[in-house]
Amino acid sequence: SAKVIENAQQAEHYFSQDNYYTTEEGFEQSAWAGKGAAALGLSGGVHREQFMELLEGKVDGQELGKWVRNEETGQKEREHRPGIDLTFSAPKSVSLLAEVAGIEEVSKAHDEAVKEALAYLEKATAQARVTADGITARENTGNLVIATFRHDTSRELDPQTHTHAVVMNATQCEDGKWRSVANEEMLRHIKVTGAVYRAGLAAKLSAIGYEIERTHADGRFEVKGFTKEQLEHFSQRSG
Numbered sequence: 001s002a003k004v005i006e007n008a009q010q011a012e013h014y015f016s017q018d019n020y021y022t023t024e025e026g027f028e029q030s031a032w033a034g035k036g037a038a039a040l041g042l043s044g045g046v047h048r049e050q051f052m053e054l055l056e057g058k059v060d061g062q063e064l065g066k067w068v069r070n071e072e073t074g075q076k077e078r079e080h081r082p083g084i085d086l087t088f089s090a091p092k093s094v095s096l097l098a099e100v101a102g103i104e105e106v107s108k109a110h111d112e113a114v115k116e117a118l119a120y121l122e123k124a125t126a127q128a129r130v131t132a133d134g135i136t137a138r139e140n141t142g143n144l145v146i147a148t149f150r151h152d153t154s155r156e157l158d159p160q161t162h163t164h165a166v167v168m169n170a171t172q173c174e175d176g177k178w179r180s181v182a183n184e185e186m187l188r189h190i191k192v193t194g195a196v197y198r199a200g201l202a203a204k205l206s207a208i209g210y211e212i213e214r215t216h217a218d219g220r221f222e223v224k225g226f227t228k229e230q231l232e233h234f235s236q237r238s239g
Contacts, residue, residue, distance in 0.1 A: 001086070001087045001089075001190075001194075002084055002085070002086050002087075002187065002190045003084070003085045003087075004081070004084055005055070005081075005082040005083050005084065005085055005166070006081075006082075007082060008052055008055040008056050008082050010082075011051075011055055011082060011083070011085065011166055012048075012052065014030075014046075014051070014149055014164070014166075015048040015051070029149060029150040029151065029152075030045050030046035030147065030148060030149045030150075031043075031044065031045065031046065031147075031148050032044070032046060032145075032146065032147060032148075033115060033118050033146040033147075033148050033165070034118065034122055034143060034144040034145050034146040034167075035122065035142065035143035035144070036126075036143040036144045036145035036146075036168075036170065036171055036172055037144075037145045037146060037147075039143060039172055040059070040060060040145065042145070046147045046148075046149070051147055051166075054145060054147075054168045054170060055082040055083060055166075055168065056080065056082070057078070057080035057082075057169065057170065057180075059145075059168075059170045059178040060178055062177070062178050063078060063080075064080055064169070064170055064178060064179065064180050065078040065079050065080030065081075065180070066078070066079055066080075067079075080169065080180070081169050081180070082168070082169055083166055083167050083168045083169045083181075084166075084167045084169075084183065084186065084187075085164055085165070085166050085167075086121075086164070086165040086166075086167060086190070086193070087162055087163070087164055087165075088110075088113075088114045088117065088162060088163045088165065088194070088197050089160065089161070089162040090110050090160075090161040090162065090201065091215075091220065091221060091222050091223070092159075092160075092222065092226075092231045093222040093223040093225075093226045093231060094106060094109075094110065094161060094201065094205070094222075094223060095152075095159045095160050095161040096159055096226065096230070096231075097210075097223065098110065098152070098159075098161045099152045099153070099159035099160075099161060100159050105208055106205070106208075107150075107161065109201055109204035109205055109208070110150075110161050110163070110201060111150065111163070112200070112204060113197050113198075113200035113201035113204060114148065114150075114163045114165065114197060116196060116197070116200045117193050117194070117196040117197035117200065118144075118146055118148075118165055118193075120192075120193060120196045121144070121167075121186065121189060121193045122142065122143065122144045122146075123142060124185070124189055124192075125183075125185040125186040125188075125189050126140065126141045126142055126143055126144050126171050126181065126186075127139060127140055127141060127171070127181065127182040127184075127185055128141055128171050128173050128179040128180065128181060128182055129179065129180075129182050130173055130175075130179065138182050139173055139174065141171040141172060141173055141174075143171055143172055144167055144168070144171060144181070145167075145168040145170055145171075146165050146166065146167050146168070147165070147166045147168070148163055148164065148165045148166075149163065149164045149166075150162075150163045151163070151164070167181070167186070168181075169181050169183075191218075195218065195219050198218075198219045198220060198221065199219060202219075202221055205223060210223045210224075211223065211224040211225070212224065
């Protein structure tokens with residue numbers, strides 16, 4: 001699923017005390033992804049300060065966004081769309097193997113499938129609008145800055161392996177400048193990106209010996225061997 005982040009504060013809950021994940025877990029299970037992040041020298045866990053600055057459009061000494069006049073105060077202020085929050089959720093059977101049985105290689109398969117899906121999204125959709133000689137065109141940039149957060153429970157505290165990938169509204173163009181992302185292509189590719197994740201996860205689980213059973217035409221699946229009752233027992237939302 002994809003949710004457009006309207007303002008930076010909407011994403012700050014990853015680091016706030018009232019988050020249903022602890023602050024420590026949020027950091028330990030977080031990581032930077034994307035060629036744009038690599039270009040900025042970002043790696044390892046996601047620090048709150050860097051995360052918030054990027055959401056606000058402060059990138060490598062630049063401030064992204066456009067200047068608009070505040071209708072109430074008459075003052076000029078910078079307007080910047082922070083980014084998009086994509087969620088990659090593992091099937092319930094996979095969550096039970098990863099979180100209840102504690103099988104590390106299943107969690108790793110999820111992480112790798114998410115990475116592959118994000119690499120696809122970056123290659124297929126990363127664009128910026130560049131104006132030259134009065135003509136504005138989209139430039140394929142091939143790089144994104146993405147903060148990922150892996151979580152092991154749902155809001156109802158059921159076992160639920162899922163990763164939030166916060167795609168920052170910043171991409172580096174050929175001229176070296178950072179610009180806002182033209183996100184039309186990205187939004188068009190959300191479903192395909194989810195399918196890339198599911199296909200990658202199914203392939204990785206098959207490779208380590210799990211039998212996969214497709215449950216829906218769009219590629220959703222479960223690992224064979226779980227009863228319907230077992231899957232529903234760990235789903236607060238069932239029934």
